[in-house]
Amino acid sequence: MKHIISVLVENKFGVLSRVSGLFSGRGFNIETISIGPTLDPTISQMTIETTGDERILEQIIKQLNKLIDVIKVTDLAEKEYVEREMCLIKVNAPTEHRAEALRIADIFRARVVDSTQKTYTFQVTGDEKKLEAFIELLRPIGIKEIVRTGKVAITRE
C-alpha cells in the first residue's frame, strides 16, 4: 500500500544520505522523494512516498523518528491532505500532431513551456491520477522525455 510521509529534518549536509541510507539499509522502498526548504531556513521538508504493509510502515516511521536529525514525522494517511506533483513532458509535435497535442494539453491545463518545430514541452501539475492520464493520452503522439518532481503534499486545515 502506498503512503506519503512528511518529514521535517535539520537543514544540514548529509541528512538526505541518512534518510536514504535508512531506506536502502533496511530494505524499505522509496517511490518518490522531494526535498525543499521551509519557512524556517534551518529546517527542510521531505515528502517521501513509500510502499509497505502496516508493520513495515510502522517501522519506517519509527526508524525515521530515531534518526537524530529528524524533527517530525507525519504519516499523511492519518490526515486529510492534498498532494501535487509537477511533470515536464517533451512530445513529438510534427505539423500534423501539433493541434492534437495542444488540445490534450488544454484539457489538463498543461502549459507549453518550450516549443520547437518538432516538439512541445508541457508543464503539468496535479495528483498522480491526473498526470498518468495526461501521459497516457500523449503516448500515441510520441513522448520523447518525461521529468517528474516527485510528490509534495500538505495537510488540510
Added chain:
Amino acid sequence: MSTKQITGAEIFLECLKKEKVDTLFCYPGGVVLKIFDVLYDQKDIRMILPRHEQGGVHMADGYARSTGKVGVALVTSGPGATNVVTALATAYMDSIPIVVFTGQVPTALIGNDAFQEADIVGITRPCTKYNFLVKDVNELAKTVKEAFYLASTGRPGPVLVDLPRDVVTNRAEFHYPDKVEIRSYNPTVTGNKWQIKQAAEAIAKAKKPVAYIGGGVILSNAAPEILEFAEITKIPVTHTLMGIGGFPGTHPLSLGMLGMHGTYYANMAIHNSDLIVAIGARFDDRVTGKVEGFAPEAKIIHIDVDPTSIRKNVRVDIPIVGDVKHVMVDLNKELHHIKEPWEAIRKSWLKQIEAWREERPLTYEYADDVIKPQFVVEKLYEITGGDAIIVTDVGQHQMWAAQYYKFDKPRNWLSSGGLGTMGYGFPAAIGAKVAHPDRNVFSISGDGSIQMNIQELATTVENNIPVKVVILNNRYLGMVRQWQELFYSERYSSVDLGSTPDFVKLAEAYGAVGLRAVKPVEVVPVLKEALKVKRTVFMDFVTARYEKVFPMVPAGAAINEMIFGEEKKKEVKKLKVVK
C-alpha cells in the same frame, strides 16, 4: 578580549578533561600529529597505543561495557579510520557508548582524493548512532559535547567525530557548553503510567509468565530492579547473551540463557508461557528461532528505550517505551500494590519448570583423556569464584562460556552479541583491565578468534595490562565446523586450522607468559598458575576437536525444536594432539 585563543588540538584535550576521560586508546598518523603533540605534555589522560586501530576501538568498547562510562579512541584519517569500522559496527549492534575521533585531511582537500583520505562519515553512517564532520574550530567544543551526550543517552551507541587537520591547528576560544539541546533528539525515559499499570495487572493474572531480559538491563544498570521484580512476582527469568549478569545466574528463578544455544528449560518455559515480559531485549533471530513458532500462547509485554525495537520482529500486546531502570522502578511500585499470593499462584508453573530442568539439565560428557572445553569453563568459574570479568570472542567457546560460567553481577560479561565479531575478545579484555586494574580479567577465546587481533599482545606487555587469555584450542573454526557436521554432511570446507601457531611460544615471543594443558588433570594447575602470575598469560588448552555446543536450535526451527547431540559420540576418538 579576555579569553585566549587556543588551537583545536588543545580544545580537543580540554573537552576530554571536561568529560572526565581518563583513558584514550589512540593510534597516531599524519593528520592527527598536532593532537598527539598536545597530548604528549599532559598527565590527566592515560594514552594506550594499540597495535591496530580495530583493537584500539574494541578496547574502548571493553572499557565502556565494564564501567558504564563512555569509551574513547582516537585514530588517524584514511586507513586508520577505515580500520575502526568493524569495531564501530560491533559497538553499534550492542548499543555501547563510545566516542571515536578520526583525523581527516584539511577541509580544503576533502573530496580531492588526498593522501590518506577516506569519507569516513559516509562510510560509518550506518554503523554509528551519529557522526560529525567538524568544519570549523569554533564548532569543535560544542560538537564534542554533543558526541558524548548522544553516545551515552537514550539507547546508547558509538559516535564518530571526524577532525580535519586545519580544524585542529586553527585557533578559537574554548567554551564548553554546560548543557546540550538537540531539538530533534528527546529519548523517552519514563514509561507510560497507564501501560505500566496494564503490565502489572497482566503479570498478576498470568499463570505461566517468563521474564526475558537483554542487554538493555545492563546498559541502564537495572539489575537490582530486575531482582526485586523477580522476587516480588516469583517470575522465572531467562536472559539473552547480552543480558548475562542482569539477573543472578545462581538464583533459583534463573533459567539461564534462551535461544539457539539456550537451556532446554528456558526455551521450554518461553515456548509454553502465557506471558513474556521482555525487558531491554529485542527478539533477535538467535532468540526467537522461527518467529511464527515463537511462544504461540503468550501475551507479550515489551519494555525498551528504543521504539523501533518494539513490534519489529514479534507482535506486542503491551508496549512500554522508556529507560529500563525507570520503568522497572515504576512497575515494581505498581506490583507492590497488588496483593497477590505470588508464591501460591506461581507454584505449579515453577514446578513444571523444575521438571524441565531435571529432565534436561545443561550438561556435557566429561572425558579423562581429553580436555572438554566446557570443563575448562567450569573450572575457571570455580577457581575465580565467579568473580572475574569474562570477555569472549565469537564461536563455540563463547557459547560454552555463556552456558557454564555463572554470572551474578552485571558488567562482568563482555561479548560481541549482535555483530558476532571474532577478534573482539582480547582487545576488549585489555580495555576492561585498564578500567579495573585490581580485578581478574579473563578473555575466553578460540584458536580462530584469538588470531584476529593477536597483535594486541604487544599492547598488554608494553603497558603492563595483565590479561589472562584462555584459548580453547580445537584447531578448527569450531562453530562453523559444527554446522558443517550437522547440516552440510561433514564437508569441512575451510575450517581446519591445522597450522595453528604454538601459542605458548607466541606469547613468549611478545614477552608474555605461555602455558599449555593437554590433559584434563592439567587444566586446574594451568588456571591457578595463570591467576598467580602478574603478567599477561596465554593458556593453550588443547581440547576435544569435535565437541559441539548443545542444546541447539537449528536455523529456521522453533525454539522448542532443540537437538541435544546424543546422536553421535565419535568426538573423543578422532582427536589428534598437535605438537
